[in-house]
Structure formats: C-alpha cells, structure tokens
Amino acid sequence: MSIKLQQLTQNVLSSQGKLEADFILRNAQIADVFSLTWQKADIVVKNGMIVALDRTNQFQAKQEEDAAGGYVIPGLIDGHIHIESSMLTPGEFSRVLLPHGITTVVTDPHEIANVAGAEGIQFMLDDAQKADMDIFVMLPSSVPGTQFENAGATLTAKDLAPFLQHEQVRGLAEVMDFPAVLNGQEDMLQKILLSQEANLVIDGHCAGLQSEQITGYRAAGIHTDHECVTAQEAIDRVEQGMYVLIREGSAAKNLRDLLPAVQSHNARRFGFCTDDKYVDELIDEGSINYDIAMAIAEGMQPLQAIQLATVNTAECYRLLDRGVLAPGYKADFVLIDDLSTMQAKAVWKNGQKVAENGEMLTNRQAPVVPAHIYQSVHLPTITKDRLQLAFTKGTKANVMEIVPNQLITNHVIMDVPVKEGVFVPSVEQDLLKLAVIERHHQLHTTGLGIVKGFGLQKGAVATTVAHDSHNALVVGTNDEDMVMALTRIQEIQGGFVIVADGQILAEMPLTIGGLMTDVPAQEAKEQLAGLHSALKTLNPTLDFHFLLTFSFVALPVIPALKLTDTGLFDVTTFQHISVEA
Known part of the structure; x- marks a missing residue:
C-alpha cells in the first residue's frame, strides 16, 4: 500500500472515530466561510488534514488543545506578492508572516527573474521548499517588462515550459505587456497558451486599461487583476469575469477605495493581496490579516472579509484543498481572540502548531544561494559626466511627478533650471535629477530625467531595487552625492545607499541579486530603520514611503512617465520621449 493510500485510509477511518486522530483543537468558534456563520465545534486532524468537525465530543486524539471559545479561521492566503520586495528570501519571509496567520502565498518571482532569469526562479522554488508556509509560484510572463529597457534576462515561452510541471507552479504571472497581448504578439500568446494547456491560472496587470482593453485580456484567458485603483474599475473587471485582488502594500494602498465595489452579490470574485511590502511593515503589521482588520474597520462584516482572504483566493488559484475549515481540507487554521485586530494567538500549518503569540516555534534555516547571484551588480566607473542632462532648445521639460504611496506618476510639462545648457537640480522647486544605469551585462546604458515630489533638501539616494528590470537607480540634489551613492552600490553589490x-x-x-538579504528578518528591519532615519535627514517633512515609491519610478508599464536605462518613457503612448519638451 502506498503512503498516500495509507494516509487516505487513515483519514477516512479517523473521520468515523474508528482510528485515533493526531490532534484536536477543542471548543472553537469556527468560521464557516461558505455560509458566513460561526459554528462551535472541535477540529479533528489526521495526517495534516481536517477529518471532522466534532460537535458531540466523541473523538479522541494523541494531542489536543483547548481554544477556550476563541475564534478559529482558515489559514490566510495572499493572492499576489513579490517576496523579493520584502527583501527576504522565501524561507525567512515565511517566518515573518506565519505568526500573523498567513499560511499560503502565491508569489511572482519576476524581480529575481529579471536579474537572474530561470536560475533565479529555480532559487526561489528551492528556497520555498524549506519554508513552513506553502509558497506557490506564478511564472514571470514579462521578463523584461517591456522591450524598451535592458534587464538581466529574457524569458521566452521555451524558457518557462520546463517549470510548468512543477508542483508549486500555479500559472503565468501578471501579464504586464498589454500591447503584446492586444496586438497578438506571438511569444506572449505562446506563454498564455502553454499555461492554458497545462490548466493553470493566468494573472493580469491591467493598470490604466479601459473596458474594451479588459475585454481583450479576457479573450486571451487572463483571469485576475490586482491593479484596480477605483471601485468602478473593480466592478468592470468582475463583470467581465475576472477575479479582483484588492491590494494593500507599502506603496500601493487601494483597499479603502475598492471596498465599495464588494457587494453581497459579487463578493466571491474578490480576494486580498499585498503585491509589495517591506520587511519592517510585514513584521509589525503582517499582510492579509492587516487587510481583514482594515476592511472590518471600514464596515465590512468580519466573516465576509475572512471569506475574501481564504476560500475566495484559494478557488481563484485552484487551490481546492485549503481556505475552508471542513473535512477534507488542509488543517491550516488560526486562533484569534479579537476579530477587530485579527492578531493571531496561535497558528497551525498542516495540523502542526508553528507559531504562538507572534513567535515561530520552528528553527531558522540559512538560504543556499548560487554564487553568481551574489555578484549581480556590474556598473561602469561613475563620473559626473555620465549624469549631465543637456538642454539645447530652452528650459521647458517633461517632468515626472510622483504620487506619494502610489505606483502611478503624473506627466508635467514645466520650465526647469538650466545653466550653461545643463539641467541644475533645484531644492526650492523640488526638481531633482534622476538616473537609471544598466547594471547586468555591462551595457552601461544610462537614462536621465527630472522628478518632482520627493522633497529632498540635500543628498542622494541610490538603489538596485528598481522595478522591474532592477538596474541601478539614483535620485539626488547634486552630482557629487549621486556619484558617491552609485559607487557604494557597486561596492556592496546592491541594496540601498543614502548620502x-x-x-x-x-x-x-x-547581496542576493541586489534584491534580497541573507540576514535574519529582525536584522534587516533594523537596517531598514536606519534608512528611514537617514531619509528624514534629507527630507525632514517626509510623510510617505519614500523607498517604495522611489523603486517604482523605473517601471514602464504603469502610467504616466517612467525612466528606464534607455531614457524617459511615456506609458500612455508606450514610447520614449525627450526630457526636453
């Protein structure tokens, strides 16, 4: 008899009380996410599965625990997150979020894929195997994000095909290159077709798309969107058959604006996701638990919010063995005392208690990283000459204006300071110099631009976290500090530097691809606190998440203006434009 058949037999016998269970959580107020009611029962577990909900106290187990009437909900599921944005490896990321009750995430590793290609995906899959939570992977669809920049790798349908049979792969990740879809570009449609033939899910990325463009996405079989910023956008997507993942991350905060779209008749087509959130906020707030608490505070019924965060997302990604507290589902559940805060008292994964009172009960494992992923930053020698932004016609410029805590930017045409034919940053006008320098293949292409809204009074900030191609990105008030910041980025092989x-x-x-650290999460949090403190020196009135807002100014798939290593890019027309207007 095979092990799986043996376990199935044991589960059936245990469900009938004919075989002792492994574990029982007694006296629980159980969330029924189908009927949206609370049921008082004992949760009976065998071989990591729920085999019965006992209301008559007739089952016995090797171990048991008393929930003392506390609320027990299914393990929470994040429908879309880039683990690399936490700056942690998958295994360390798991140790941060499990104590908050998140037992499953669906991740898109396109950040590391843009740096290290298929080998980057394999590293994430391998490290995820060590995690205590379940980490499922969506294969990056757009590496590079567009053909208008230089990334560290290019992934074709042929490159992705070997991963389709991996048990942790759930589908094709956010399809960002909408012109490739709507114009019927063969390689993109081949990726979509491969996923369809494997009966996998295809994620969308519909930022700024109109209803008729959404129709084109649906015709291609694209299943989800996490880029809605208005309730009407969300309603349009649901009406066209999509799932909408309501995003609340460090930079993009859309939950409050989207909640009015969720009504009793359409609620089953909504879930929650994080997209991008930094390690410090994940430690302090969690992710999907935080979304539920916020939704409840905004007036959503607790069980409705829990439904979005569990069974809805599970069904969206065809993870039909979780998200529900009922016989035949995984024994992933969370004990909570106060629904308004959604703070987890204890967390069970596959019937094993893995976290209690905010602390993990298992041991940390250090990541194993391919050597060359540790050496991914290849910048030229940086001089002030590389950063000169010349004007030949006058002083009028196309300026990128950031929107604090959002991924979108505004396109502003205005007069800027020009001296001897060269742009000069102005602290008084909040007009700073921006540069993106290719760092993967020693191409050393450099894009220059002007940005408004960061409010730096002095200094410069540089990083290799520059979505999605992750070239070196720097913003500054003067060339000398910008050069120093970029030089230091090369020396430490990626990260953040403030000068x-x-x-x-x-x-x-x-040091892991210029995106992730191999230090424990708490140490990473302390380093991040140092960055935030230094940013206050540069901008004493800073009142938004600078680092995450900054890291998206190089993403040429979200309107309106972005800067890549090949120049200033107008996302609305999908073409490069001159800085000089």
Missing part, C-alpha cells in the same frame, strides 16, 4: 554632503548616512546591502 549627504559627501558622507554615507545609511546603507542596506541586498
């Missing part, structure tokens, strides 16, 4: 007046104020090395 002012010729001095390095703070840095955070991210």
Whole structure:
C-alpha cells in the first residue's frame, strides 16, 4: 500500500472515530466561510488534514488543545506578492508572516527573474521548499517588462515550459505587456497558451486599461487583476469575469477605495493581496490579516472579509484543498481572540502548531544561494559626466511627478533650471535629477530625467531595487552625492545607499541579486530603520514611503512617465520621449 493510500485510509477511518486522530483543537468558534456563520465545534486532524468537525465530543486524539471559545479561521492566503520586495528570501519571509496567520502565498518571482532569469526562479522554488508556509509560484510572463529597457534576462515561452510541471507552479504571472497581448504578439500568446494547456491560472496587470482593453485580456484567458485603483474599475473587471485582488502594500494602498465595489452579490470574485511590502511593515503589521482588520474597520462584516482572504483566493488559484475549515481540507487554521485586530494567538500549518503569540516555534534555516547571484551588480566607473542632462532648445521639460504611496506618476510639462545648457537640480522647486544605469551585462546604458515630489533638501539616494528590470537607480540634489551613492552600490553589490554632503548616512546591502538579504528578518528591519532615519535627514517633512515609491519610478508599464536605462518613457503612448519638451 502506498503512503498516500495509507494516509487516505487513515483519514477516512479517523473521520468515523474508528482510528485515533493526531490532534484536536477543542471548543472553537469556527468560521464557516461558505455560509458566513460561526459554528462551535472541535477540529479533528489526521495526517495534516481536517477529518471532522466534532460537535458531540466523541473523538479522541494523541494531542489536543483547548481554544477556550476563541475564534478559529482558515489559514490566510495572499493572492499576489513579490517576496523579493520584502527583501527576504522565501524561507525567512515565511517566518515573518506565519505568526500573523498567513499560511499560503502565491508569489511572482519576476524581480529575481529579471536579474537572474530561470536560475533565479529555480532559487526561489528551492528556497520555498524549506519554508513552513506553502509558497506557490506564478511564472514571470514579462521578463523584461517591456522591450524598451535592458534587464538581466529574457524569458521566452521555451524558457518557462520546463517549470510548468512543477508542483508549486500555479500559472503565468501578471501579464504586464498589454500591447503584446492586444496586438497578438506571438511569444506572449505562446506563454498564455502553454499555461492554458497545462490548466493553470493566468494573472493580469491591467493598470490604466479601459473596458474594451479588459475585454481583450479576457479573450486571451487572463483571469485576475490586482491593479484596480477605483471601485468602478473593480466592478468592470468582475463583470467581465475576472477575479479582483484588492491590494494593500507599502506603496500601493487601494483597499479603502475598492471596498465599495464588494457587494453581497459579487463578493466571491474578490480576494486580498499585498503585491509589495517591506520587511519592517510585514513584521509589525503582517499582510492579509492587516487587510481583514482594515476592511472590518471600514464596515465590512468580519466573516465576509475572512471569506475574501481564504476560500475566495484559494478557488481563484485552484487551490481546492485549503481556505475552508471542513473535512477534507488542509488543517491550516488560526486562533484569534479579537476579530477587530485579527492578531493571531496561535497558528497551525498542516495540523502542526508553528507559531504562538507572534513567535515561530520552528528553527531558522540559512538560504543556499548560487554564487553568481551574489555578484549581480556590474556598473561602469561613475563620473559626473555620465549624469549631465543637456538642454539645447530652452528650459521647458517633461517632468515626472510622483504620487506619494502610489505606483502611478503624473506627466508635467514645466520650465526647469538650466545653466550653461545643463539641467541644475533645484531644492526650492523640488526638481531633482534622476538616473537609471544598466547594471547586468555591462551595457552601461544610462537614462536621465527630472522628478518632482520627493522633497529632498540635500543628498542622494541610490538603489538596485528598481522595478522591474532592477538596474541601478539614483535620485539626488547634486552630482557629487549621486556619484558617491552609485559607487557604494557597486561596492556592496546592491541594496540601498543614502548620502549627504559627501558622507554615507545609511546603507542596506541586498547581496542576493541586489534584491534580497541573507540576514535574519529582525536584522534587516533594523537596517531598514536606519534608512528611514537617514531619509528624514534629507527630507525632514517626509510623510510617505519614500523607498517604495522611489523603486517604482523605473517601471514602464504603469502610467504616466517612467525612466528606464534607455531614457524617459511615456506609458500612455508606450514610447520614449525627450526630457526636453
């Protein structure tokens, strides 16, 4: 008899009380996410599965625990997150979020894939196997995000095909290159077709798309969108057959604006997701638990919010063995005392208690990283000449204006300071210089631009976290500090560096692909706190998440203006434009 058949037999016998269970959580108020009611029962577990909900106290188990009437909900599921944005490896990321009750995530590793290609995906899959939570992977669809920039790799349908049979792969990740879809570009449609033939899910990325463009996405079989910023956008997508994942991350905060779209008749087509959230906020707030608490505070019924965060997302990604507390489902559940805060008292994964009172009960494992992923930053020698932004016609410029805590930017045409034919940053006008330099293949292409809204009074900030191609990105008030910041980025092989007046104020090395750290989460949090403190020196009135907002100014698939290593890019027309207007 095979092990799986033996376990199935045991589960059936245990469900009938004919075989002792492994574990029982007694006296629980259980969330029924189908009927949206609370049921008082004992949860009976065998071989990591729920085999019965006992209301008559007739089952026995090797171990048991008393929930003392506390609320028990299914393990929470994040429908879309880039683990790399936490700056942690999958195994360390798991140790941060399990104590908050998140037992499953669906991740898109397109950040590391843009740096290290298929080998980056394989690293994430391998490290995820060590995690205590379940980490499912969507294969990156758009590496590079567009053909208008230089990434570290290019992934074709042929490159993705070997991963389709991996048990942790759930489908094709956010299809960002909408012109490739709507114009019927063969390689993109081949990726979609491969996923369809494997009966996998295809994620969308519909930022700024109109209803008729959504129709084109649906005709291609694209299943989800996490880029809605208005309730009407969300309603349009649901009406066209999509699932909408309501996003609340460090930079993009859309939950409050989207909640009015969720009504009793359409609620089953909504879930929650994080997309991008930094390690410090994940430690302090969690992710999907935080979304539920916020939704409840905004007036949503607790069980409705829990339904979005569990069974809805599970069904969206065809994870039909979880998200529900009922016989035949995984024994992933969370004990909560106060629904308004959604703070987890204890968390069980596959019937084993893995976290209690905010602490993991298992041991940490260090990541194993391919050597060359540790050496991914290849910048040229940086000089002030590389950063010169010349004007030949006058002083009028196309300026990128950031929107704090959002991924979108505004396109502003205005007069800017020009001296001897060269742009000069102005602290008074909040007009700073922006540069993106290719760092993967020693192409050394450099894009220059002007940005408004960061409010730096001095200094410069540089990083290799520049979505999605992750070239070196720097913003500054003067060339000298920008050069120093970029030089230091090369020395530490990626991360964040903050400089002012010729001095390095703070840095955070991210040596795994220039995106992730191999240090424990708490140490990473402390390094990040140092960055935030240094940013206050550069901008004493800073009141938004600078680092995450900054890291998206190079993403040429979200309107309106972005900067890549090949120049200033107008996302609305999907073409490069000159800085000089």
